[in-house]
Amino acid sequence: MKKEELLKMKQDHVPKGVSQALPAVIAEAKGAMVRDVEGKEFIDFSGGIGVLNVGHSPDEVVKAIRDQAGKYLHSCFMVQIYEPYIALAKEMNELVSRKTPMKTMFVNSGAEAVENGVKIARYYTKKPGIICFENAFHGRTAMTMSLTSKVKYYKFGYGPFMPEVYRIPYAYCYRCSYGLKYPSCNIYCADFIQEKFFDLYAAAESIGAIVVEPVQGEGGFIVPPKEYLGKLQKICRDNGIVLVIDEVQTGFARTGKMFAYEYSIDEPDILVTAKSLAAGLPLGGITGKAEIMDSVEAGGIGGTFSGNPVSCAAGLAVMKMLKEKKLTVRAQEIGTKVMARFRSFQEKYSFIGDVRGLGAMNGMEIVADRKNPKPNPDLTKAIVKRCYEKGLILLTAGGFSNVIRHLVPLVITDEQLDKGLRILEEVMAEKVE
Numbered sequence: 001m002k003k004e005e006l007l008k009m010k011q012d013h014v015p016k017g018v019s020q021a022l023p024a025v026i027a028e029a030k031g032a033m034v035r036d037v038e039g040k041e042f043i044d045f046s047g048g049i050g051v052l053n054v055g056h057s058p059d060e061v062v063k064a065i066r067d068q069a070g071k072y073l074h075s076c077f078m079v080q081i082y083e084p085y086i087a088l089a090k091e092m093n094e095l096v097s098r099k100t101p102m103k104t105m106f107v108n109s110g111a112e113a114v115e116n117g118v119k120i121a122r123y124y125t126k127k128p129g130i131i132c133f134e135n136a137f138h139g140r141t142a143m144t145m146s147l148t149s150k151v152k153y154y155k156f157g158y159g160p161f162m163p164e165v166y167r168i169p170y171a172y173c174y175r176c177s178y179g180l181k182y183p184s185c186n187i188y189c190a191d192f193i194q195e196k197f198f199d200l201y202a203a204a205e206s207i208g209a210i211v212v213e214p215v216q217g218e219g220g221f222i223v224p225p226k227e228y229l230g231k232l233q234k235i236c237r238d239n240g241i242v243l244v245i246d247e248v249q250t251g252f253a254r255t256g257k258m259f260a261y262e263y264s265i266d267e268p269d270i271l272v273t274a275k276s277l278a279a280g281l282p283l284g285g286i287t288g289k290a291e292i293m294d295s296v297e298a299g300g301i302g303g304t305f306s307g308n309p310v311s312c313a314a315g316l317a318v319m320k321m322l323k324e325k326k327l328t329v330r331a332q333e334i335g336t337k338v339m340a341r342f343r344s345f346q347e348k349y350s351f352i353g354d355v356r357g358l359g360a361m362n363g364m365e366i367v368a369d370r371k372n373p374k375p376n377p378d379l380t381k382a383i384v385k386r387c388y389e390k391g392l393i394l395l396t397a398g399g400f401s402n403v404i405r406h407l408v409p410l411v412i413t414d415e416q417l418d419k420g421l422r423i424l425e426e427v428m429a430e431k432v433e
């Protein structure tokens, strides 16, 4: 079917709330390249929003999916158990455990993983309160929407939201909510919890979890100082709070380590994952300290489709690829190259206010002017649109929709990466003319 016909058919049959930033219609894809229904090729810097760390349709994963699909598609893990689920849980536990035994359960999405992380933390601590952050994104279900920060169009009109959810500033140093500067601030935004929050907002005795992204994704690729997570972990340990780390977007080699928390702390209490876990098949994971995970009574967690065998088989193939192709190392190489280019763009173009990133998770914040860092969402949108016309798929992010984010498949070739960066630079040069 032709592109225009499909776009019209979509308009007629799919609600407009399920929207797309670009009029892109995929026909086939491999690695970091996408072909649309008109045969036009695109370099994909979006990776299906961070799902395709191992690239589009890798042969190894497709084979694992085919093999599993030929055996059985479903049994429901609560009815008959199966090997791919258990083997993937073991892999996850081995990846995360440093000294504490871990256990893993699977669900269908990132939001569902966060929901379960919160559910388990509450059950374990018997405390209902949850601390979350400005610019956080955790999903679109009732609880995860409540934890999410951006109002329009993620929350506006969908309330009321969950009680006992408290939002505080994140370590967003470029736009510090306290007007402080790192490092002289000594990361006050974390100390604030102990120094003020427990007296003025909610007692530590009523807080069950802190839910945090180690690098904020949807919120604008905000990289906190390395010590930040450690400070949060200490507050959690001192006060009997579970630290729930949301690595739905940062996980599986994206940031140059298997998980971004590894830059700062030894082990999470609970880690939630999804996106790149199964290369595009729906799968989320909750990995946590065995004592916490096993606090839940039999029957308290699970779901009909949760940990589908085909998704788990894909997940096992992803794990193998991540290791064999040394994708953490590749993410660091990509990140070094991209950050150098982004910084050179920043020197040239005064509408780039901030450049930041960890590994191959990189962003540029687009502003009116560096001396007047008012967010510039219109220019951000225009850059992304023009890049698409020239064959590069890019995404925006940020509470003010003014961040260009870079989430390439980690299997991208140097040639493809250079070409994509060249297109981006050409477009930015056009914008200043």
Ligand SMILES: Cc1ncc(COP(=O)(O)O)c(C=O)c1O
Residues within 6 Å of the ligand: 049, 109, 110, 111, 112, 114, 137, 138, 139, 140, 213, 217, 218, 246, 247, 248, 249, 250, 274, 275
């Ligand atoms: C950090 C983070 N958590 C949770 C989610 C929700 O994941 P899903 O869209 O699979 O529900 C996302 C999605 O972008 C995310 O980036």
